[in-house]
Amino acid sequence: MSTHASTAQPSYLVDTGARKGLMAWLTTTDHKRIGLLYLYSMITFFFVGVGIGFVMRLVQLTSFQKLITAQTYNALFTVHGVIMIFLFVVPGLPAIFGNFFLPILIGAKDVSFPRLNLASWYFFIAGAILAVLSLFTGGGAPDTGWTFYAPFSLKTGTNVSLAVFAAFVLGFSSMLTGINFITTIHRLRAPGMKWFRMPLFCWALYSTAWIQLLATPIVAITLVLVILERFFGIGIFDPAKGGDPLLYQHLFWIYSHPAVYIMILPAMGAITEILPTFTKRPIFGYKAIAFSSMSIAAVGSLVWAHHMFTSGMSATANMVFSLLTMVVAVPSAIKVFNWVSTLYKGSIDFQPPLLFTLTFIFLFCIGGLTGVMQGALALNIHIHDTYFIVGHFHYVMFGGTGMALFAALLYWFPKMWGKMYSKKAIYASWFPMFIGFNMLYFGMMILGMMGMPRRYYVHLPQFHTMHVVATVGSWLLILGLIMFFGTLLYAIFKGEKAGDNPWGGVTLEWTIPSPPPLENFEEIPTVTHGPYHFEQQEAK
């Protein structure tokens, strides 16, 4: 555990190959650079999504609808969903931090298929470009909502085909990443890195990769069917030809519900990495967390039809899926208990990553528990397709995955760039972010309980007060986001040098220089103990 930087190898940020500058980045097969490519592109898409969300809130604030037409509003919530889900939250943590840290955490020099890894990024970018093109070509931006529900998606004149194809390409990128991660974890663990010595982030990535492989192809084929339907009229989802829109909903959610777990599992994994470092004690219940990751992946794949309780499914199916939905809360709760127990009697070092980690746990609990509420059939009928749902899934996806991504970014930032950000500025950004977040999304949940339907262009006067609260919340949230990313961006260029191990972490990434050298390890380490082994440090 030496802390002095090795000078034997240059950092991965320095161009050593024949190509320089941008070309060196665009042709790189280094997992760390690919991770950064994902990071930069995703944060860009994230801010586009944020901007669209901002406009939607403005529309609800003015309630005069002078700003944009109803058709544009439909396009806005569709594009907001497509960008945030397919371009940010689903690929987010695995593609950025999985790529960057998975090989380092298991003591490897790269992933199993480095060129395939770069190809995945190009598929991602191709999908993103197609998604953007779909806004401006054909019949205009799709207006179906990100779910592309048939039969409307089959009949609408807007450019659904291209948007759907974009999602298909993005799915392909996600599957290739999954293949890469599973093979890497099976094949490239360092000597002595047994399965139960892996950091738990790797377990989370492993579970996630399996869902990516087993669920993504279903949505891929579903989207192909939508395209074939629109071009050739094959009739499988078209009731006029004997098809069944409910089949579309089933196939769509067979993927898209597990996709929620693709989003949250790596987030939970990152949180599990951060907590031991800032409490200076091993994670509580290592195996319980590892197995709960796998069981969330398994059970989470079997709950999809809880999105369809009002669609006219059989009563049997409603009951089966209601039960399974509640079951999936168990492994999630196990994780929360483990996190909280890890804090108990730890020597807590309250740094920015820990602040965002605790924020994650708080917001995720709200999001998760409101999710269990919706698993109850009777209540579900009442709040189906209301703002309650919108508030709930923003708590999970933004409050959960988003906050975890921020926490992971703060945690690994000094390793990735070798620089340290201003901690004070990060603390300062947290307040508007946290307050704004809760005003916006808790406000939405209250609106939903009152009966405000989602995706509506206008609202009744009795909803107006809460809409104002939510919109003001959105401003605070965006202010916090700008402060947050501004601080980090400044730190990349002007930040102070961070040491190799500023947080006192003990997993493998903290044993190598910051930023890491091109091949990560001069010599592949031999692992002799579990990942969160703090006794050694205390002895020093």
Next chain:
Amino acid sequence: MTGHVHRDDFGSRLGMWLFLVTEMVLFGGLFIGYSYMRYRYPAEFHHGGAELNATLGIINTLVLLTSSLTVVLAIVAVQRAEKKRAMAFLGTTLVLGVVFLVIKSFEWGAKFHHGLYPNSAHLATLPPGEQVFFGLYFTMTGLHGLHVIAGLSVLGVMLWWVATDRIRADRYVHLENGGLYWHLVDVIWIFLLPLFYLAA
């Protein structure tokens, strides 16, 4: 950059199998859709299946099964460093694959000739269940056909690599992976045959 990654044949095969997982689930989604619709329209699917040319379907099955055999024999030949024989086996596979596609195109042509294709005026007069049957028939055999074309391209490259000794007795994981893909295409057809042609 790739220089430092040691050669890992088992890892490449694992990667290929994981890719095949996605293919299995892709077609699995279609099979699930098929069973869903068949459950709703048993009589129409029965009737629709009767319209298909079972003989051609069976011949195509034999063609694909044989082409699968020749791929696996080609691997044996490469392992034994029998280059010419390996190339002959792979060449046979390519020919059989093309034969499959030709037969398939005649079959599709006949259906189009009878006005049995999606969005046709004639199909619109049939009961809804049959329209769905033909929608599924064209989708599933069409997607399978695309996979045959993809498989042929891959095996074409493999043939080239065997010829140029990039694939040889001590280094043939690419051929194994290409073979795996081709066998999966074969397995999918094994399921398509009874679902469509023998359902009647």
Next chain:
Amino acid sequence: MTEHTAHTADHGEAHAEHPGYGTFIKVWVALLILTGCLVGVSHLGQTAAVWGLLTLTPLKAALVFYYFMHLKYEGPLFKIVVLVTLGTLLIFFALLFSDVAFR
């Protein structure tokens, strides 16, 4: 580290025993016979055709997986991968029919 041992065994694979032409030709003959049975059964009536589909087709697929795709000669990992995939599809199927069959 079972896989790492499998890995080292892997490099010695070139010298290990490989199945010969004969094995695969026998499997091919079996596949042709099964196809014949399947066609024959389908002429016996609807029920027989469905049962033939449900039993003979997976059997054929299993032969291809087991021999042609070399599952027989691989370690447990690939078998597990295939079984997990098929199991997942089966569960998807069952849950979907909890809707369709009871509507």
